[in-house]
Amino acid sequence: MRSFRELLIGLPLPTQRLGDERLDKLRAMAALSPDALSSVAYANQEIYLGLAAAGAAGLVLSWKIGLIIVVLLVIVAVSYSQTIQAYPSGGGSYTVARENLGQYPGLIAAASLLIDYVLTAAVSLTAGVAAISSAFPGLWPHRVPVALLLLLVITLTNLRGVRETGTVIAIPVYVFIVCYVLMLIVGLIRAAIEGPANLDAVAPPATASLTLFLVLHTFASGCTALTGVEAISNGVRVFKEPEARNARQTLAVMALLMSFMFLGSISLTQFFGVVPQANETILSALARHVLGTNAMYYVVQAATLLILAVAANTSFAGFPGVASILARDSYLPRQLSFLGDRLVFANGMLLLAGLTAVLIIAFQGDSHALIPLFAVGVFLAFSLSQSGMVVHWLHERGPGWRLKAAVNGTGAVATAITLLVVAYAKFLDGAWIVIVLIPLLVMMFRTISRHYAEIGHELSLHEAFPPVSSVPPPPPRVVLPISGVHRGVVLALRYARSISDRVTAVYVEVNPGDADRVRAAWEIWGMGVPLVVVSSPYRSVVQPFLDFLDRYDREANDGRLATVLLPEFVPAKWWQHLLHNQTAWLLRLALVYRRRRFGKVRAIIDIPLHLRK
Numbered sequence: 001m002r003s004f005r006e007l008l009i010g011l012p013l014p015t016q017r018l019g020d021e022r023l024d025k026l027r028a029m030a031a032l033s034p035d036a037l038s039s040v041a042y043a044n045q046e047i048y049l050g051l052a053a054a055g056a057a058g059l060v061l062s063w064k065i066g067l068i069i070v071v072l073l074v075i076v077a078v079s080y081s082q083t084i085q086a087y088p089s090g091g092g093s094y095t096v097a098r099e100n101l102g103q104y105p106g107l108i109a110a111a112s113l114l115i116d117y118v119l120t121a122a123v124s125l126t127a128g129v130a131a132i133s134s135a136f137p138g139l140w141p142h143r144v145p146v147a148l149l150l151l152l153v154i155t156l157t158n159l160r161g162v163r164e165t166g167t168v169i170a171i172p173v174y175v176f177i178v179c180y181v182l183m184l185i186v187g188l189i190r191a192a193i194e195g196p197a198n199l200d201a202v203a204p205p206a207t208a209s210l211t212l213f214l215v216l217h218t219f220a221s222g223c224t225a226l227t228g229v230e231a232i233s234n235g236v237r238v239f240k241e242p243e244a245r246n247a248r249q250t251l252a253v254m255a256l257l258m259s260f261m262f263l264g265s266i267s268l269t270q271f272f273g274v275v276p277q278a279n280e281t282i283l284s285a286l287a288r289h290v291l292g293t294n295a296m297y298y299v300v301q302a303a304t305l306l307i308l309a310v311a312a313n314t315s316f317a318g319f320p321g322v323a324s325i326l327a328r329d330s331y332l333p334r335q336l337s338f339l340g341d342r343l344v345f346a347n348g349m350l351l352l353a354g355l356t357a358v359l360i361i362a363f364q365g366d367s368h369a370l371i372p373l374f375a376v377g378v379f380l381a382f383s384l385s386q387s388g389m390v391v392h393w394l395h396e397r398g399p400g401w402r403l404k405a406a407v408n409g410t411g412a413v414a415t416a417i418t419l420l421v422v423a424y425a426k427f428l429d430g431a432w433i434v435i436v437l438i439p440l441l442v443m444m445f446r447t448i449s450r451h452y453a454e455i456g457h458e459l460s461l462h463e464a465f466p467p468v469s470s471v472p473p474p475p476p477r478v479v480l481p482i483s484g485v486h487r488g489v490v491l492a493l494r495y496a497r498s499i500s501d502r503v504t505a506v507y508v509e510v511n512p513g514d515a516d517r518v519r520a521a522w523e524i525w526g527m528g529v530p531l532v533v534v535s536s537p538y539r540s541v542v543q544p545f546l547d548f549l550d551r552y553d554r555e556a557n558d559g560r561l562a563t564v565l566l567p568e569f570v571p572a573k574w575w576q577h578l579l580h581n582q583t584a585w586l587l588r589l590a591l592v593y594r595r596r597r598f599g600k601v602r603a604i605i606d607i608p609l610h611l612r613k
Helices: 002-009 015-021 026-030 034-052 062-086 091-099 103-135 139-158 162-194 212-226 243-272 282-291 293-327 346-364 368-371 377-398 401-459 487-500 513-523 542-556 574-579 581-591
Strands: 478-482 503-509 531-535 561-568 604-610
Touching: 026 034, 026 162, 026 243, 026 293, 034 062, 034 103, 034 162, 034 212, 034 282, 034 293, 034 368, 062 091, 062 212, 062 243, 062 377, 062 401, 091 103, 091 293, 091 377, 091 401, 103 139, 103 293, 103 346, 103 377, 103 561, 139 293, 139 346, 162 243, 162 282, 162 293, 212 368, 212 377, 212 401, 212 574, 243 282, 282 293, 293 346, 368 401, 377 401, 478 487, 478 542, 487 513, 487 561, 487 604, 503 513, 503 542, 503 581, 513 531, 531 542, 542 581, 581 604
Parallel strands: 478 503, 478 561, 503 531, 561 604
Antiparallel strands: none
């Protein structure tokens, strides 16, 4: 299994290589920006689907809504640039909100971030499959297994390490940027030559009135374009030195690219009056109109699939990092804070992959059904982070603090208003699920934290309870459960006699008459150790043995619990375990998770005998 794992993810890396795994700006851009850049694909789709219900009267508002979202994007990007400046070691929403607003706002931001990252991965992969299915409709019925296959590839790529991931991800990211920008440039040239289309003639017939709610609903859907903007602020630690400056420059370039690509594609879609065919995305229809159905069109679709597939990489860069910080703060299982063989938080990546797979299967690979769950967590984290930054500047009061507080304050107000709009417009579409899930996650964080606090108190040597004595205890009473008399039992018996002169063997008789055979063999091999036979009229082994232990400890009346010695043989091959009843394992499980008796602790010792064949 070790060889197979190394084949998949590579050889383990020493800890001193951690500094070498940092990324330059080109690779960091590829690793941290795919989610933000790829959101152009599904955000445009959601705006079109929302406005198309009102026919031409609705579609004419496309570029105006797009312009408002771009303005919001610029505000958020500038605000997060300030965050990078204040938190050069990585200023995620959780860190900023916890340090400046308190524990609960921090946990709410963390819950929002974790939900956002899982949804980002699921939406990106399912939207990528939808994009390629527009070019190859035969893939549409198989969208779930295709999305899961892409998820597996992304997971394995990330498990190989940050540097390898950045190198691999760079190819599809920059191919997409080049193809998409070239398509928009060709589209702008054609628009200047051909002039606008008659939107009334090509728009689908109206099925709903153009109301304020419809416009707000569409705006809320389009705001998914802002997902992933915070990823660079969260991931400052992956940049090479100087980390903060490189991160801010990368964030500025990403925001400019997003603005051009998002607003350019929406404007051209409205200008040309592009209407997609059945099972086709709006970006596919735009590429088909601008480029024609030729090789270049298929290259754009393939690039869109690739960017959407690797957009999940933003989640793989962000989710494990946030989870590791929460784990170090005792709000998530500590296993999530451990670096894996390749100097990445492998446990967090595997957890993210599992949750994403559940969403893909549960929603049948439909990105349109997932998107309503999307924006609430995003903008809640935005709002808390920017509000925390305002408090940070008010406390620090360094050079230019008023301007900095005003910038983050503008971001806080803009994202809070957007959050209210999104929650109102998308509540019945599924946003209520996230609104309910966030407090449940916060409760889970607090429960885990209390557990670790209680464990720490009980393990503390400063306030030990019960008191820990420094006097060595006398030799234990040893109980040896046996299923028969064989080499493993004899070896265990020899060890038991080496640590105590008070050893008792116990045989649970399931079938009447079997005990006679065991007694006869024990007379020869038992080394004078007494054998107790316990009858089991209901053919159980575990409960009769536990009942015997309770009686034995009460009768001894020495204030201690007997030590249990478990002999077991270990088959040479993993599949051979399936051929045995695992009684020793069941006994160990029952003893370990049984509540302690008489306020004492019972020691359990395994004596394995490894078989050769």
